[in-house]
Ligand SMILES: Nc1ncnc2c1ncn2[C@@H]1O[C@H](COP(=O)(O)OP(=O)(O)OP(=O)(O)O)[C@@H](O)[C@H]1O
C-alpha cells in the first residue's frame with residue numbers, strides 16, 4: 001500500500017484534492033468534519049494520510065509516507081540536505097508564497113540588504129544587543145543572511161502572527177511568508193531587497209526512504225508524471 005500524505009485542512013487541502021481530481025484520482029475526507037480520516041477513489045493500493053503541512057517533510061524523511069504534498073519552503077527549512085531525502089515529482093501550481101525579510105515602513109533609509117546590514121551594525125553599537133528578526137524559518141534565514149554577509153542580528157522564534165512581533169516590541173524585523181502582501185501592509189512593514197529569500201509553492205514529493213519504488217512509479221505514471 002502506498003501512503004500519500006496531504007495537508008489536513010484549509011485551501012492547501014482543497015487545492016490538493018482538486019489537483020488529484022483533475023488527474024482522475026478522487027481524494028476526500030471521510031467521517032465527520034473533524035475526523036482526520038481520508039479515502040481514495042480511482043487508484044489501487046493508495047491510502048490517504050491527512051497531516052499538518054509542517055509535519056509532512058519529517059514524515060517523508062522517515063519514510064512513513066511514500067508521497068507527500070507540502071510547500072517547498074517547509075521542505076528546505078525542515079530537512080537539512082533535503083535532496084538526499086526527497087525527490088520533487090511535480091510543482092502543483094498553487095500555494096505560491098515568498099519568504100521575505102521585512103522592516104517597519106517608517107525605516108526610510110532601509111530599502112536594500114546593504115542598508116539593512118549597515119542598520120544592523122549601528123543597532124548593535126547603539127543598543128548593546130543585536131537587532132532581532134522574528135521568524136519560524138531559522139535555517140533558510142541564516143543561510144540567506146550568511147550568503148549576503150549580514151552578521152549583526154539574532155533570530156527570535158515566532159511560530160505564528162509573526163508580523164505582529166514588531167508592534168509588540170519583541171523584534172525589529174521579521175522573515176515570513178507572504179502572498180498578497182496584505183498582512184505586511186496591515187502591520188506597517190515593507191520588504192527589503194529585490195528578490196525574496198525563496199519562492200515556494202505546493203509540490204508533490206517522493207520519499208527516498210519509503211521504498212516500494214515500483215508501486216510509487218506506477219502511481220506517478222497514472223498521474224502523468226515521470227519518476228527518474
Ligand atoms: N498566505 C499564504 N498564501 C499561500 N501559501 C501560504 C500562505 N501562508 C502559508 N502558505 C504556505 O502553506 C504551507 C503551509 O503553511 P503553514 O505554516 O500554515 O502550515 P502548518 O504549519 O502545517 O499549519 P498548521 O500547523 O496550522 O496545520 C507552507 O508551504 C506555506 O508556504
Ligand SMILES: O=P(O)(O)OC[C@H]1O[C@H](OP(=O)(O)OP(=O)(O)O)[C@H](O)[C@@H]1O
Pocket residue numbers: 159160161162163176177178179180181182183184
Ligand atoms: O501576504 P498575505 O496574503 O497577507 O499572507 C501572509 C500571511 O499568511 C500566513 O499566515 P497564516 O494565515 O498561515 O497564519 P500564521 O500566522 O499562523 O502563519 C503567513 O504567515 C502570513 O502571516
